[in-house]
Amino acid sequence: MNNVIVNEVGMRDGLQSIRSIMSTSAKLKWIDSAYEAGVRHMEVASFVPPKLLPQMADAAEVVEHALTLPDLTVTVLAPNLRGAHDALASGAHRIIVPVSVSSAHSLSNVRCTPERMVEAFSEMCEARKQVSQPVKMIAGMSTAFGCTIQGRVPLEELIRLTTLVLEAGCDIVSLADTTGYATPKQVEQTLTAVRRVAGDKLQSVHFHNTRGLALANTIVATQNGIREHDASLGGIGGCPFAPGVSGNAVTEDLVFMLEGMGLHTGINIERLLACREIVKSSLPDEQMYGHLAIAGLPNHCPTYV
């Protein structure tokens, strides 16, 4: 009951947001060392044209390797039907499709309206029926808490689009604070409202730390029944349409906090910090964030951890 999932999204969200292109072997090392630390959920790649995102050109190879690790839940992103076909062929367990609630963000990010994205999501859910293995479809509701381009994103719009993706066959609803606008009360109100239409399918949150509230918002999300949290090692990544962004929730700080809430992530923090060093050495030009890696763990292991 106290178990909680930390989904490492650095290999996808992190790597596709930075300039450096990580070699395939470095990606596999990252996956292996995160696995070694106890991470059992990873979003490892994005199926997008290599011309647009050369960082993700080796997606199929990365997934193939990740699938060799026992009990690892492998998620990939697909922004359209073409990507979903590749994702299904890769054998990944879960496909996340970004559905921007803000029209302005949707047009900037995937060059189509939210309505068209819901149609595409529906087509992907149909395509999923053609493969033999079970695949879970995740709707990643982007800009769910506000948009840097459009401004306020009405909660009614989030509810409307969530209802549509659920009708289309969505298994898991994930709410993303793409712009780092979310505040604690908003998180509570939004989760309560989405819960009414999505029930237990509302499982996951994706918080950015742009305004320093990723962990604070995670506390509130946990208190409102969320058991899966996206995070990126060293906080790398973040949305290119959100100026001043300082990245995703930081995996190692998040794990420290969740364990310090009496929850169990299954992750060994010292090994995770070792994994961070490995990743850091393969991304010498990129900034990494987070406090725990600088300050280190407390010099005692309190009874509650």
Add this chain to the structure above:
Amino acid sequence: MNNVIVNEVGMRDGLQSIRSIMSTSAKLKWIDSAYEAGVRHMEVASFVPPKLLPQMADAAEVVEHALTLPDLTVTVLAPNLRGAHDALASGAHRIIVPVSVSSAHSLSNVRCTPERMVEAFSEMCEARKQVSQPVKMIAGMSTAFGCTIQGRVPLEELIRLTTLVLEAGCDIVSLADTTGYATPKQVEQTLTAVRRVAGDKLQSVHFHNTRGLALANTIVATQNGIREHDASLGGIGGCPFAPGVSGNAVTEDLVFMLEGMGLHTGINIERLLACREIVKSSLPDEQMYGHLAIAGLPNHCPTYV
């Protein structure tokens, strides 16, 4: 009921922890611009020998100025009876006395045992009776959540010392995470236990952001009845005995979060960010922390703020 106090401690905790010595006029500008932003609680100085802390040599002058601002609650720190006499003479409304729960930290920080500090606190409470104006005595229970030197700090020890300071005449109990060790569940358990002996006198917390959890712990503290939060503009300051420290809770990020919890701080964030710029220009060699000053406020004002 939804009002909450943010106590700016940067002029004391911040300035005494850094190398730069801020001029008196710059301190007064800081106080004025924080007041202008709506801050109504400030810890403005420390009454300590100027030889030890030259940063605080102008304490009496700073307090004198702060007392001219209507409705501003002025707090000062005094580590011993001599300092308390000066603090009482200054006319400050509240005196905070650090009482380290960890013996090792107490010996390093104030060169006496916790028991001796409680005796000194008792003597200060007696001295307070000699002045005509009402003065509140705050016991700042340092290392309440763990110590970098001693390691684990038993909760029983915190309860024992809190009971003693209450018997000595303490008006307000403040729990300080001097080392940035506190985690959410520990905050909840500690507040619950201290509440049993201190009742409504347990009013305040002082969190460090060393491991990134200051705001997350604040959420839990708020949910457990705390209505006064110490913070430092730009997060400057922190305990010199806590290696790797990245400072106090950041005032501007804290205010953003508290307002985003539906609480009222009475502080205008934009003016607070302007105050930060003023302080930053007078401390060119010091690092300032925090997210909001980099990312800026969201481009819409959500209805819940």
